[in-house]
Amino acid sequence: MNRLALLAAASALVLPVALSAQSPADPIFSPAAVRAHVEFLADDLLAGRDTGSEGHEIAARYVASQFDGLGLKPAGDAGANGVSWFQRIGFQKTEFGQTPATLTVSGAGEAKRFTHAGDVLVGLNAAEPHLDVTAPLVFVGYGLENKRLGLDDYAGLDVKGKIVVTLRGYPKGLPSEEGAHLSATKGKIAEAHGAIGMLSFGTLQSMKARPWARMVQMADEPDFTWVSPEGVPFEAAPGLRASAALNDSAAQALFAGAPTTIAAIRKTADKAGGKPKGFALKTSVTIRADSVSQRVTSPNVVAILPGSDPKLKDEYVVLSAHLDHIGVSPAKAGDPADKDRINNGALDNGAGIATMLEVARAMAQSPDKPRRSIIFLASTGEEKGLLGADYYARHPSVPIKQIVGNVDLDMPLLLYPFTDVIAFGANHSTLGPIVAKAVAPMGVKLSPDPMPQETIFVRSDHYMFVKQGVPAVFLATGYANGGEKAWGDFLGGAYHHPGDDMNQKIDWDAGARFAQANYRITRAMADGDTPPLWFAQDFFGDLFAPDAPKAPK
Incomplete structure (x- = not known):
């Protein structure tokens, strides 16, 4: 992985090698x-x-x-010197500050505090560099809605001004691609119902696919989003002020005094088509996190034939x-x-x-x-x-x-x-x-x-x-x-x-x-x-x- 100056010209010096199953009309690769x-x-x-x-x-x-x-023709940004090869994008890069982020559970016995990268992974919010949110909790099952697929997890639940708690993933037996798409929209669904935050914990299926240890490896990764030409950072669900993923000990704390245990919820979720019903929890959480943001740029490279x-x-x-x-x-x-x-x-x-x-x-x-x-x-x-x-x-x-x-x-x-x-x-x-x-x-x-x-x-x-x-x-x-x-x-x-x-x-x-x-x-x-x-x-x-x-x- 050296000789960098020689490599740029290498592709012009190599001799083509014919491959099998090549038709006369095909070029040589x-x-x-x-x-x-x-x-x-x-x-x-x-x-x-x-x-x-x-x-x-x-x-x-x-x-x-x-x-x-x-x-080829350049197809990036247009400027005074014509069209560029580069479509330059502004990004907002957000990282945690010096003070560790925390999630504290209260309302059912002694308060329990969890620190980011331990049993919770707290999300970053560039819009609130000194995040401090306290709200009651509502369990909403998978937190999904789609009439075509028969999903209506918010039916009968009031989550306005509250933080919703969802299962990770989607119901067992749902087509994987449709389920994955819907999972990616959970924040927008929660926001549409008036929630101000979202927490998630694993099902037996999701924990097998992505164990907690694997999730924690990404704990300190910066958060990126693109910035529009008008200078506005893109956020899919800007109304959600706080978010976090929870390991078992933190999830158990949320369900203290609940009418249904996490074990029972997971058992239901592990059945084909299983859709655990939602209900209000007896606990609340306080989420605190400091963050710092900066702007960076990086280009797409675009050409047209x-x-x-x-x-x-x-x-x-x-x-x-x-x-x-x-x-x-x-x-x-x-x-x-x-x-x-x-x-x-x-x-x-x-x-x-x-x-x-x-x-x-x-x-x-x-x-x-x-x-x-x-x-x-x-x-x-x-x-x-x-x-x-x-x-x-x-x-x-x-x-x-x-x-x-x-x-x-x-x-x-x-x-x-x-x-x-x-x-x-x-x-x-x-x-x-x-x-x-x-x-x-x-x-x-x-x-x-x-x-x-x-x-x-x-x-x-x-x-x-x-x-x-x-x-x-x-x-x-x-x-x-x-x-x-x-x-x-x-x-x-x-x-x-x-x-x-x-x-x-x-x-x-x-x-x-x-x-x-x-x-x-x-x-x-x-x-x-x-x-x-x-x-x-x-x-x-x-x-x-x-x-x-x-x-x-």
Whole structure:
């Protein structure tokens, strides 16, 4: 991970290597070219490409220079000197102050106080840097509402001016993607009912998926949100002043004197379709937290390849990948001075950016240009909550109604010769059949989501386009041919650790093959007579694009 000055030119020096299952019409994809991009992006000098860091700025300029060299059109901010490659985003970064945040439970015997990062994880509120909130509590089950799915957890409950207590997750047996989406809206639902805060504790199912020890690892992470061009920080539920996640001892304190125990609630929740009923608790909480905020900036990098069809060139397909990673881990007591703390992000997501750049190269150099225009988006702030993609989907280079589809590339696991791919979200739109048909000539199959419990569909950048009504999928290498073990080992090891670097045994032939697959998918989206369409009666299509044309499933 050295020789940084040589790496920028490496992609121009490599020789293309032919791959199997290549049709005469396909361009050649080079393993060495994919490697060269990742080598640059994962170099120690970039220090893990954290949002707002110098390393990320260097990476953004690298991507922009690649776009420029391919003759693409810049599609970022417009200024006095024309349109830039960069869509610069202001972020509000909020961290805890010197005084530890606390949550105190009172009203049923002796008051009990819990400190942040012990048995409670207190949320940050930049709008109240000296937060001090006291309110009574109401248990609201999962805290969900949706007529289509038969959810009405607030029925008969008065939560105005109170803090609601919810179970984490969603009812057992609910479709995972719909459930995950609804879980992400709990704050907005609580706010709509007049609540001023929200606490959560685990079900048996959610605690197995995300143990408390894993949650505590993120206790000291700063909170980020994007800032609008008018200077207003985005908040999904600004009326919620306080929030916290609770471990068992703190949750038990909330339910002191309650008519139902936490054990009984969890037993009900662990049944298929189990929906514990809500009720007022006999306790109140006081939440105190000091925080400090600052503004930082970080850019999306955006380019357009104009379409060749006069009738279709005003429709756009987006190929996206996040450029940021998590930076440098803080030093811990007892660490040796030379311990590697740089999270290089070679696979997460240097490999996704490299794939996008190679697809852009092939598209730009093709004598037969795609019919629809293609937007290439290297987003920032993905690791902070999909923020760069959210900002772009709300402030796109072209009107959002002209964007007809998105494929997102996040952490392709290039550690084995993959024979299948996963398109998370493929069952919601015609992108599923489009992907399957595009990769079939390569001998690659489209496999169903192998880990629905992880709700990947709502956890990567493509979902920000879904929320704006755009059919979208997140493409990854699959579980076949050794993939399941590779994924398990990576997620339990190098993922979000310094081990995700160039010392891994990366299969660069798989990298070239993944670029070929995405070229074929993007071409199919761009060249089809019909753009990607939501399936009729699909939950997400009906919710986010109710008036858009639909396809029979």
